[in-house]
Amino acid sequence: MAAASLAAATAQAHPVQRGVDDAALSPLSGLETAAPRLLSSLKIASLSVAIVENGEIAEAHAWGEASPDRPATIATLYNVASLTKPVSAEVAMRLAAEGRISLDEPMSAYWVDPDVANDPRSARLTPRLVMSHRSGLPNWRPAGGGKLSFINEPGETFGYSGEGFEWLARFIEAKTGEPFENLAQALVFEPGAIRDTAYTRRTWFEGRLAVPYDADLDVLAPQVADHFFASDDLISTPRDYARFVVGMFQKQGVTPDLYLEREKLQTVRLTQTCAGDEPGCAAEDGFGLGWETFLIGGRRFLMHTGMDDGTFTFVYLEPETGAGLVLFTNSTNGWKAVLPVLELTGADAGFIAHLRSSLS
Template identity: 25%
Template sequence: MPLLGNPRTLRLPSRPAARLAVAGALALAALAVSAPGARADGPAPVTPASVDALVRDYREDTGLPGAAVAVTRGTEVVHAQGYGETPSGEAVTARTPMAVASVSKSFTALAVLQLVEEGRVELDDPVRDHLPEFVTADPRADRITVRQLLDQTSGMSDTGFPSFTRPRPDTLREAVEGMRGAELAADPGTRWEYHNPNSQVAARLVEVVSGRSFADYLEARVFGPLGMDDSSTGDTDRDLPPSAHGHLRVLGRAVAAPEPPAFGNGSGGVLSTAEDMAAWLIAQNNGGAGADGTRIASAESVALAHTPSPVSGSYALGWSVGETRSGARIVEHSGDLFTSTAHQALLPESGYGVAVMANTGMAYGDASAIVEGLVAMIEGGDATVPQPQGQVLLLGTDAVFLLLGAAAVLLSGRGVLRSRRWAGRRAGAPLWRTAARLLPLAGPPVLFAEVHRVVGFLYRGRDVAWIQVPYLYPSFMVLLGAAALGCAAVAAARLAALARGRADWRSRAAER
């Protein structure tokens, strides 16, 4: 359950798609004004009707199949609702479990901070003091602290340890044991670099220190106390229920697809609902206490989770800190899977919290786009819902790539049919010259086989598995696959024709 995007700078898309009026409700106004953080001269309160209108119009503009949305203010749930359908055609409701992807890192950080409160762990303790099984090929890893795992400054990186192309583990214990060959890309505490295994090590630390599985720990210490009855965490894509899978888009149409194989517990394994995420947002905005006063963490721990270190820049402990367009402080984290996305945001000055889960993949950014629209609405600005950047461009490029793929099929068919003529013209040519003519046909098949390395390079060294690339660029992979198969077919036909031609030449020579 991977994430390829860079959540350190969670700048949201900015292209508008539709203009929406913010609806008001007098009955809710007095309640909203009295909520924590409300200001008498502030913008009109957000209402269920205004949230519904925003999401409805966004779905109509983009074709987003389904989403779950939670909006809170202080200790009140403004709205928690599901929209549209799951890949299997069932309605998305406020209690439909969906993947929150890397939003899970904030849950992992809170679990560690609970152990810190109990005195069982210190943030600046070396990880190996509590987790002796955390051994790598780099001796510098002995100095990695618990804090550095959570704020992504451990020095670990995809360049030193592949997150996705390694053999997939099935448990957190296997995930940590599989790091024995890992090398660090920097000294611990000197550089920020987003790396999913950081959170997996942190989750395994929670297991070892607490003496219970990470799933059981979250249920007992977070989900249960907050009444998040439909939330859970899983290890791999096999643990995703049908409702947590999502869609790709091809030619602007959503196509249901299973999530590709990956391990994600601790870094991206939490499943939750609109109702449950509302409870989580309230606790985060209420100093670690739920709506009924049940406390899962101290106010100091929650504040610490929302505070970046000098080395990490804007990244805190499972959260990222920045500013909205109006200059207000925002504490947030996005989550990207290949068939779904999620985004959570806290606005401490107004007391609002927002969470969105959308069942389209990371190439489309739907969850973040909806969050941006909701934040704009909360701030009383232009509540225009932006389409994710490049969505119109993707529609055009899909059409171009698919047309080129069809052309590749036709051209390769023509090449196969004309292979004997091609071979006949080269019957007496030197072998090296004939081989040079065939060599360009190897380009598309080689690129098709190694495309994940190219994508990883374009993602600044992130580790990418081959199976993930069709989820990112489905129409391009159709084109590349058609070109690779076509080139292989033409090359095989030409080689066969050359072999037959040379056999005929030797036969005629023998007769003479």
């Protein structure tokens, strides 16, 4: 794809919906100017962003190409990859708030993966261990029919695991007797007015999906699930995912204790290796329940990323201030846009400095 083609698509992208009088105050004003250059220089096909301020959606905008010769708009649907996990974790949180599951109950009483049915470690898995990535399971079982097995002792160390989230979903279905997608719809999507998000293929995807592009801007085959995954392949728009973030700020469906438990450090991923007064130094860096959690300069930040072939997505929020940003791309190079976008939209300098140091 030529840079001129990207520029043409950017010019046609859906306009930001705001009034003329507040243009100078727009959190996206700097990004509006810089986006075409970012897309071209970083080889990113499209960028779609939603900004949350004071616990409400402030703006949404898209630039670039959703597919060859089709501009991205704020209605373009993206595969969010691992940003599926916070949504699935929220289903578990809201079931826990209703007393239908416990975060600390053994899941083996209702479901065990057949591959490890005879491994006594299966009896130690709980929703909390899965949601904080301490299940002891690998990210994925070996391809080509390979069997799932534990690689660590449950509860003892951090280990990012999509398999753990699939286990959690099957436990939830077995205990509640309801399909996981139905629970997500009733507990998360409907309360949050989330209408452009789904785990599996829908008729309303037609003509709206962003196709993935590799690092050289060659088109890849779209990934759309026909059977739900709790850990991957959710389809959404940044604005709709921002509605999910707003629901979290509003404490939808959770008790005050669970609201605080979500952001509490459950799993230490990195020990502090910087001076406490160093910009971006994190006093805490690890996972809460479904989210990465950081304590930087006395301020709490939650974050998650998603990456599949031709897809990169990012979300962060600051619970105390109600600030946040959702960023979707349909490009392998999408991760390169995160720091520039955060800087251009006025995110916290300490948070940006921490992310920069973690990438160096």
